[in-house]
Amino acid sequence: MIDLRTLSRRGFLNMSAAGAAALALPAGLFRAGTASAATLPAVAEEDAVIGFGHVGPITDEGWTWSHHQGLLAVKEAFPKLKKVIEVENVPYSADATRTYRQFVSEGANMIFDTSSTGDFLHEVVKRAPEVAFMECDGHQVMDNLGWYYLAHWYPTYVIGVAAGHLSKTGKLGYVASFPVASVFCSTNAFLMGARSVNPAATLQTIAINSWFDPQAATQAGTALIDNGCDFLFGIMDEAGYLQVAEQRGVWAAMWNTDIRRYGPNSYVSSVIIDFKKFYVDQVGKRLAGTWSPSETLLQMGSGVDRDVWGAKVPADVAKAADAVRDKIVGGWSPFTGEIKDSTGTVRIAKDQKMTDTELYTWDWSVEGVSGLTS
Structure with missing residues (x-):
């Protein structure tokens, strides 16, 4: 049986049943530290070929666009590269x-x-041991394969704090893609941040079965506002629900990039992602012959963060949320028990701190989240 909760953040886009089966994850999701495989030999810059495969178009202003900016940074850092290959819209299939x-x-x-x-x-x-591979949102390490992702749950919590201050009704809405770990973690972190301000806050989710569908996101945003939500969040690669929020006069926060121009009065912030330094570092190690497979979660302030606050966000709200951000950067974790799931069952005991491994693979909703089932 396929466990859909453990699929990639992007793992449902245009995916067939056969594709889902091929993406089933192995037991023993994490390996501690860096793999012990021998490093691959150095490569002269002028002889090196670097490849990037993307799930979507580089013009999406979201996930794929952000990775493309990393590719451009690699080209700038290593102008003598023999070739950089880039393919968009790589399907989840053979x-x-x-x-x-x-x-x-x-x-x-x-x-x-x-x-x-x-x-x-x-x-x-497995068939190209002489090539270094890195898989974003991967879960497996091999002799020549590592993975990397973003600890997006921390800036999401900070944005949730702002939502707790800004929402008048305490009813928050979320435009979701699929019931995958990154979405569970995002919805949970967002509501937990809001509940640190307003313990009665709730989060209604609507899954649209896509990462990029402006029409569906617009419809979901409209439905959430019609149901009384006065703050929208989500994990989309476009601005559909932000435009709805602007039209209806409610707050909204986004994912991936700064797209406030689509809703300048409603825009609160975004989970901003930046892979440029990571990609440059990885390519530099490969050229120098010092690369080896690793597991990397880019942390807040180094690859992922909250965006500059929107123009209409009150200064006192921004200050309160940023005080929480400073605590997290200083080592404090908001993901410490007691934490109950949506049925009221205690999942994380009092004073127990969730690890990044647990956060990365979160597959259940916290108390107060509705509409998202694993």
Whole structure:
């Protein structure tokens, strides 16, 4: 049986049943630290070929656009590279395997899968031991494969704090994609942040079965506001529900990039992602012969953060939320028990601190979240 809760953040986009089966995760999700595999030999910059495979278009102003900015940073940092290969809209199917095999046949020394195609990628990894692979939102380490992702739950909690201050009704809305770990973690962190201000706050979610569907996101945002929500959040790659919030006069926060121009009066902030430094560092290590497979969660302030506050956010709200951000950066975790799930069952005991491993693989809703089932 496929456990849909453990699929990639992008793992449902255009996915068939066969695709889902191929992405089933192995037991023993994490390995501690860095793999012990020997490093790959150095490569002269002028001989190096670097490949990037994306799930969507680089013009989406969201997830794929952000990875493309990392590619551009690599080109700037290493202007003598022989070739940088970039393929958009890589499907979750055997076509992904063919795409990455083509990268290898073109002489790629390092390949980034920016949306975790799982076994479709791993088949190529096993057959190309001389190539370094990194899988975004991956869960497996091999001799020549590592993974990386974002600890997005921390800035999401901070934005939730702002929502707790700004919402007059305490009814928050969330435009979700699928019931996957990144969405559970995002909804939970958002409501927990809001409840630190207003313990009675609730979060209604609507899943639209897509990461990029402006029409569906618009409809979901409208429905949430019609149901009394006065603050919208979500994990979309476009601005559909932000535009609805602007039209209806409610607050909204976003994901991936700063797209406040679509709703300047409603925009509160966004979970901002930035892979540029990470990609430059990884390519630099590959060229120098010091790269080895690793597991990396980019932390708040270093790859992921909250965006500059929106123009209409009151100064006292911004100050209160940023005080919480400072505490988190200083080592405090808001994800400490007691934490109950949506049925009222205690999942995290009093004073027990959730690890990043648990946060990365969160697959249940906290008390107060409705509409999202695993």
